[in-house]
Amino acid sequence: DAGVTQSxxxxxxxxxxxxxxxxxxxxxxxxxxxxxxxxxxxxxxIFQYYEEEERQRGNFPDRFSxxxxxxxxxxxxxxxxxxxxxxxxxxxSSSQLAGGQTQYFGPGTRLLVL
Amino acid sequence: xxxxxxxxxxxxxSEAASLELGCNYSYGGTVNLFWYVQYPGQHLxxxxxxxxxxxxxxxxxGFEAEFIKSKFxxxxxKPSVQWSDTxxxxxxxNAPRNTGFQKLVFGTGTRLLVSP
Numbered sequence: 001d002a003g004v005t006q007s008x009x010x011x012x013x014x015x016x017x018x019x020x021x022x023x024x025x026x027x028x029x030x031x032x033x034x035x036x037x038x039x040x041x042x043x044x045x046i047f048q049y050y051e052e053e054e055r056q057r058g059n060f061p062d063r064f065s066x067x068x069x070x071x072x073x074x075x076x077x078x079x080x081x082x083x084x085x086x087x088x089x090x091x092x093s094s095s096q097l098a099g100g101q102t103q104y105f106g107p108g109t110r111l112l113v114l
Numbered sequence: 115x116x117x118x119x120x121x122x123x124x125x126x127x128s129e130a131a132s133l134e135l136g137c138n139y140s141y142g143g144t145v146n147l148f149w150y151v152q153y154p155g156q157h158l159x160x161x162x163x164x165x166x167x168x169x170x171x172x173x174x175x176g177f178e179a180e181f182i183k184s185k186f187x188x189x190x191x192k193p194s195v196q197w198s199d200t201x202x203x204x205x206x207x208n209a210p211r212n213t214g215f216q217k218l219v220f221g222t223g224t225r226l227l228v229s230p
Contacts, residue, residue: 033217042118042204042220043158056217090158092218100216101146101165101208105158 002027004093004106012112013081021076021109025093031055031100032074034066035090037108043090049074050096078111086113116141118205120221127195127228135190135224137205147188148206148218149179158204164188175199197230 005024013019025032031050035043045058049068068074072093078085088110092103117140127133139145149161162173169181179190188205202225206218 031216035218035220040222042206042222043218045217045219048216058217094216102148102160102163103218104160105150107157 004091004104006089006091006106006109008109009107010110010112012114014114015081015083017081017113018077018079019081019111021078021089021091021111022073023076023091023093023106024073025091026104029093029095029104030072031094031096032068032072033092033094033103034074034076035092036060037088037090039087046076050100081113083113086111116207116219118207118219118221120203120205120224122224123222125224125226127226129197129228129230130194131228133190133192133195133199133226135203135205135226137188137190137221139186139188139205139207139219141186141207141209143209145207145209147179147181148208149173149177149188149190150204150206150220151201152204152223153201161190161203195226195228197228199226200228201226 007022033048034046037043047057048055052068063079065077088108090108091106094103119138121136147164150158151161164171164181172178202223204223205221
């Protein structure tokens with residue numbers, strides 16, 4: 001049973017650049033949520049995608065955008081990177097058929113902005 | 115706004131000691147409650163969850179948690195910890211599906227160190 005996978009595992013960018021992170025949900029899941037986890041903090045919700053649409057959004061600027069593909073995989077894009085965007089970015093998947101409440105997390109992508 | 119408080123940021127225990135980690139949430143409606151664990155170098159894993167029914171829920175690896183609605187609490191317990199329980203523990207909350215509130219709101223985490 002394939003779990004949630006994310007790529008890349010690590011990424012180094014400079015301020016002002018753009019980055020794309022990728023996520024494949026757990027087999028059978030149709031919903032993908034993205035979280036940002038800063039050092040020493042709990043994960044913060046960025047947004048959730050279902051049926052290729054953004055369904056919910058947290059308190060993040062428009063520089064953060066996403067996409068969900070027909071195979072349920074998802075991308076997180078961050079434009080005009082700031083130093084403060086350095087964090088672990090987590091993808092979580094869930095199943096609407098199963099109620100959608102339980103989310104399973106991937107290993108994350110650690111982004112460092114210099 | 116919904117929020118979760120974990121009052122113990124760092125806990126150090128000896129093996130075989132009992133563990134209780136506090137979690138309080140702020141949300142006016144019906145909630146789903148979760149404890150996730152992050153072992154060193156590993157990803158967040160679901161430890162246990164509460165949706166409804168018996169307020170005492172059992173999870174993996176001998177952990178359990180008790181939902182006390184009147185106290186807005188969902189404390190995590192384990193009678194006897196092992197060195198392998200060294201990890202960071204996160205409490206999280208969301209709401210039932212029909213409320214449209216599926217995002218998880220996390221606490222800041224409790225870092226547990228178990229000494230052999």
